[in-house]
Amino acid sequence: MYKNRFNISEHAEIKNKYVLFVEDLKISFKEKEVLKGITMGLRQGETLAIVGANGSGKTVLMETILGIIPKQEGEIYLNLGHETFKDNLKEVGIQFQQSKFGKRVKVKRVFSEHLSLYKEKTSQEELDEIIKAFEIEEVLNKKINKLSGGQQQRINLALSIMHNPKIMILDEFITGLDVKSVREIITYVNDLKLKNNASMIIISHQPEEVEALADRVIVLHDGVITQEATPKEIIEKYGNMALFIEKNI
Numbered sequence: 001m002y003k004n005r006f007n008i009s010e011h012a013e014i015k016n017k018y019v020l021f022v023e024d025l026k027i028s029f030k031e032k033e034v035l036k037g038i039t040m041g042l043r044q045g046e047t048l049a050i051v052g053a054n055g056s057g058k059t060v061l062m063e064t065i066l067g068i069i070p071k072q073e074g075e076i077y078l079n080l081g082h083e084t085f086k087d088n089l090k091e092v093g094i095q096f097q098q099s100k101f102g103k104r105v106k107v108k109r110v111f112s113e114h115l116s117l118y119k120e121k122t123s124q125e126e127l128d129e130i131i132k133a134f135e136i137e138e139v140l141n142k143k144i145n146k147l148s149g150g151q152q153q154r155i156n157l158a159l160s161i162m163h164n165p166k167i168m169i170l171d172e173f174i175t176g177l178d179v180k181s182v183r184e185i186i187t188y189v190n191d192l193k194l195k196n197n198a199s200m201i202i203i204s205h206q207p208e209e210v211e212a213l214a215d216r217v218i219v220l221h222d223g224v225i226t227q228e229a230t231p232k233e234i235i236e237k238y239g240n241m242a243l244f245i246e247k248n249i
Contacts, residue, residue: 018079019044019199020065020167025074027057027064027223034060036223037074042167047193047200049210052220053249058203061220062169066094080166093165095157095173107147107155108140111162118163127162133188134158135181149176157185161192168193168200174209186212205249207241219248 018041027035035057042048052058063069065076066089078088115127131137134154139147147155153176161168168189174182190213193200204210210217211231219227227248231241238244 018042018077020079021075021077022061022065023075023077025061025064025071025076027060027069027072034223035064038220038223038225040218040225042199042201044199045193045197046215047190047202047213049202049204049214049217050220051204051210051217051245051249056220056249057223058220059171062094062171062201062203066092066169091166092169093160093163093167094169094171095160096171104143104145106141106143107136110144110155110159111140114159114162121163126164130158130162134185150178150181153177154181154185157189161189164192164196164198166196166198168198169203170200171203172205173202174204174206182208189213205245207245210245211235211241217244221249 020042022038022040025035025038026033038057038061040048050058050061060069064071076085078085078092080088080091082088082091111127111131115122115124131140134157136151136154136158139151139155144152144155153173157170157173160170170189173189174185177185186209189200192198200213202209202213214231217227217229217231217234218225229237234241234244238247
C-alpha cells in the first residue's frame with residue numbers, strides 16, 4: 001500500500017512549507033481520468049476546504065492520499081515528524097460519510113477497540129469527554145445499524161479525532177446533523193485543531209461549515225483544481241460563501 005509514497009524529509013523546500021503535499025497526482029479508472037494532475041499543499045495549522053460537485057474527484061483524492069486507492073502517477077508527501085510514510089500516516093484521522101465497521105456491532109465495542117489501538121495517544125478520560133461532547137452516551141449500548149444517520153455521523157467523527165491527529169480529514173462531517181449539533185461540533189472540532197496545532201481538510205458543500213472553518217478554499221471540477229481563494233477574497237467577490245459554492249460546483 002505504501003511502497004510508492006514518500007517521506008517528505010528528503011525534500012527540504014516542501015518540508016519547510018507543508019505537512020502534506022500532493023504533486024501532479026493522476027488517477028484513472030477503466031480509462032476514465034478521475035484526477036488529472038492535482039498539485040496542492042496543506043500547511044501547519046491550516047484548514048483547507050475542498051468543494052466540488054459529486055463526481056469531481058474529492059473523495060478519490062483523499063482515499064489516494066491515505067493509500068486506500070493505489071497511487072498511479074504523481075507523488076504524495078507527509079511531514080508529521082516520522083521517518084516513514086506509514087508512521088506519518090498514523091498521525092492522520094479521517095472521517096468518512098459511511099461507516100467502515102460492522103453494522104451489528106455495539107457502539108461501546110467500537111469505541112473500546114479504537115481506544116486499544118490508540119492507547120498511547122488517548123486516555124479513557126479524553127475519550128469520555130469526546131463521547132459526552134458528541135452526545136453519544138445514550139447510544140453506547142445500541143447496535144450501529146439501529147442508529148439514525150445523524151447519530152452515525154457523530155460516531156464516525158468522534159472516532160476520527162479521538163487520537164488527536166495532526167491532520168484531520170473530514171468528509172461532509174455536518175451532513176445529517178441538526179442545527180444545534182452543527183454549531184457545537186464545528187466549535188469542538190475547531191477548538192481541538194487549535195489546541196493541538198493540527199491541520200485540517202474539510203470536504204463540504206455547506207457554506208456555513210466552509211466559512212466558519214476554512215483558511216483557504218479550493219474548487220475541484222472534473223479532476224482539476226479550477227480555483228483557489230481565501231474566504232475573505234470569496235466574500236469580497238461574491239458577497240457570501242453560498243453564492244460562491246453555487247456558482248462553482
